Amino acid sequence: MNLDAETIQKSLLLGRWDSSLSSETNPVASLAKAVVDGDFRTVLTSSYAQEMFKANPQASVDQTCTDLFSWHLPSVMDEQERELVQLILAVSCLHAFVQVNWTGPDLNFKPSDVISFPLDQSPITEQALTAKAIAELAYGGEPAYHLAKFPILFRFAQIILGLPYVHIKYAPWWKLRVTIVHEHLLDEPAPLSPDVPEFLKPLIGSTTSDPDLTGRLLLERGLLEHVFSHDKAAAEFFVHAARATGLRYELTGALGRRTKFQKNDLSQLVLLAESRKGDDSTVQHGPTHEVNDLHTAVDGGNSRKLPETLALNDDTLLEQTEFTSTFAATGQSTLSHLDPSSQPPLHPLDQCILLSLCLNVRNTSPSHGLTTEQMSPYVTRVISHPQNWSVHTMALLLRSRLEASRTRTVERSTLQLQALIDQMPTADSELAERLLYFHSIPLPSKWEMERELALRFLSLGVVRSALEIFERLEMWEEVVKCWQSMERNDKAIAIVCDLLEGRKEEADSVIAKGKDISTSRRTSMDTVREAKLWCLLGDLEPDKAVEHYEHAWKLSKETSGRAMRSLGAHYFSRGEFGDAIACLQRAVAINPLMSRTWFVLGCAYIRLEDWEGGRDAFSRCVAIDDEDAESWNNLATTYLRLDEAGKATHYGPPRKDGTQTDKAITFTNKTLAFRALKQGLKHSYDNWRMWSNYMIVAVDVGELSEACRAQARIVEERADKVGVESVDEQVLERLVNAVTQASDDPDHAVTAERQRDTTGDVRSPNEGRGLVGTVLDLLERTILPRVSSPRIFRTYARLLTWQSRWEDALNAHLNAYRCGPAGTFEKGETDIEKWHEAVTDVGEMVDILINFGPRVEGSNWRHQGRSILRTFIGRSRDFEDEPEWSRLSEMLDWLRNEE
Incomplete structure (x- = not known):
């Protein structure tokens, strides 16, 4: 039997039947086409399925699914054909499961129709x-x-795809898809099976000849990274996917209006995007027949039933931005020919890529990627040209999320989400269309959509409506939170106890299940969920928390990561850090993807001064989430407590002046701490405490230009609240010392990072003339306009003296005098110690006038000196009997005689 196995595989992957294949005379090809068309009943009730899902003669309820059925096809088939049929059955099971739980509508068969006993x-x-x-x-x-x-259909797909495949090269791709769907079934993402990275390797070079296949593969690999919140890695895959498909896009600005009453055109964000073109200058991806399908979608789009797009109906905001200019501010962009208000339709796969770039809705600043404001043009670009039912649903869902926090759009946001949920059971579009791009978008399951709606109700204060949804979905943890928000902790406890004691059945299916399964078997199957309920009870009853968490751990046969996470957090909150570490180590061994668990574990290590353990824990934190600024900060702390061999030390942290307490802290570890803090500050720019730590470590490792930057940020953040306390005067003096005490000889520049001045000399940015501009900018633009102190002015004066700026240096010393003890000395003051300090200040100021005055052209320094002395003498007549009084008189007489 001649089969074009590779073309059939591609048709299954793309969800479109290749017209070059003949399915009429080949039963295997006919089955594959039925899968593409969404006719899963035909596939799963075929003779092949009857063979594959034939129950073993000794089959019993106590066996696993793997042992329950034969999983064999007739041996008369050749190997390639048998593997292809296996793949067809697996894809049919997977997509039937997706249909009933994600895209709708309901199936027209039951699993019992598939299995033969x-x-x-x-x-x-x-x-x-x-x-x-x-x-x-x-x-x-x-x-x-x-x-x-x-x-059971999904479990069938898992088992079939776990069978060996030698002749089917795209089987690993379907394993990837099954893995992503499985992760969405779990309460929390669990670590990938060790064989997942291995089966992904063959895919890398298998699609290079087909840009659409390459784009889909890269997109789906990015979606897998997104499941685990690896946003940076995911974004890289999405960008590569756009390059593979030939999608060109650019976020720019164009003149337009956003409100109904806006009179002046303002620059509005717009996304210019264009799919690659074929020979006929139409959007084209893949074989020619896809172009015809796309024309049907574009030209006859109104005849196709798509998800309802609710109108905003706001008295101020327009439905969408009205661009009044046909030109965007794109400069030399290759997309400058596009009219922002009339862009061409995009291919649905390109729409999927644009939507994937907007998945991280939690972004709050550009350092995290796209901000909420930047995401809106991406979603708008997709919504403007509906091409596919599922893609349009995803676009409306993302718009709903973006609008959820805005007063004027929150109503549409909630109603739109409700409309998307209501459309799922309907048959308003063909199943094949709904499944066409399912694997290219992170479309939530039906229960996740309803959960999101309930959470939206909670954010609006509609607790009762949220509670009803959570109870129907049997999401008991959320149910408990609802009752707690209504200050009914007793009700929450009662619900959990009823569930555990069997007084509250969770669903009719559970009751029916009980009629067919022994109590012991039912208990063993539900242990993971039951363990979670015991953990929930432990959260609600702190006095019995340890007992409940330990019971959950034993009940799950030591597999419940939730139990150990909760118990570890309980011990940590009570200062029992040794016990907390033991529990949290078990928790991360079960699920190492929980960043928060690693964080608490690291904090427990720090409390016990186990710096090596803390370093390892916080290293895992930042590996999971490299935007976790607090973990970067704590990681730096552990490096500062380790010696060169990486073993824990008991030395104290650096002092405020930037010097370490014990020299056993190596330069290597200080450098690692510096790098950790630098990374963390990218994601916590307003955290002055981190900037303070960064400044101290920067001084310690010789990165003085960075220390200047850190000091500037601290002053900007804190000067209005604490004044001069925002300046570390010791660090400031060290910075000036680095300038004034460095050699001008370029051969003495010691750092690796150097810069050339206009004369060609190599200068270090961390000393001498390479640093002077940075320090001056810190003083003149940041510190002195906000705060002042005698020490700061004297430090500034020393820098000006080094530059031979005598007049400016003299003025800085005068400013230091004015805000010092002598300048602020009031008449009637009785504090003898303050008077002695003031006398010293006066003497130093007179000496400075004597030394600097003659160097300043036109300076009447003698008059200034006499004025200072007379003013101070006049204010301190009460101290005429003090021995130092004569010193003041002598200085005044000397200045008079000099003139």
């Missing part, structure tokens, strides 16, 4: 198979969502 064998009920599949889908200590419909 021998005539003399009692069939296992669907409820039993559902319970078995849910139990087996629990992974990494995280339970699978127990109300997912027909999970």
